[in-house]
Amino acid sequence: MNRNRITSFFRSTWLWKVFSRSDYKDVPLRRRFFNWIIHRCVYGKKLPFSYHFTSLITRHENFKFGRGVESYLANAGGCYIQAINGVEIGDDTIIAPGIRIISANHNLNDYNNHDKAQPIRIGNRCWLGTNCIILPGVELADNVIVAAGSVVTKSFSSNCVIAGTPAKVIKKI
Secondary structure: OHHHHHHHHHHOOHHHHHHOOOOOOOHHHHHHHHHHHHHHHHHOOOOOOOOOOOOEEEOHHHEEEOOOOHHHHHHOOOOEEEOOOOEEEOOOOEEOOOOEEEOOOEOOOOOOOEOOOOOEEEOOOOEEOOOOEEOOOOEEOOOEEEOOOOEEOOOEOOOEEEEOOOOEEEEEO
């Protein structure tokens, strides 16, 4: 119901003519705008940053990222970032579509609560490949490349390529 109301309102305004043009060059701005419309009008939230409309980020207040990361968040679809215990991403880190960053596990005695853990810290100039999963308490130093489909369960030092399930160092840079 809300979605139809927003669509009809949007089509009745000048915004439809501007943002539906096929030659519109600023695609991230268009995605940012739709993200704003959906979250602001439907959910009533004011976002401190923009991300792809198919992504889900929980606990925005515990999610911190550096310079150059927002453009990847706006373009990488299907990401899930759970920031209950905190997630920190450094400058110029590349985020590919479909990543999963999970900062808290469920408590084994009460599934409605989460266990406390260290926040996930990802350094500067890292590259998180498509569909990689980063689990609670992981710290990745600077210049770490995580291969597509990897499951990162422990921390790694800088200047390396990691891959596998669970992830291990396959190459030093």
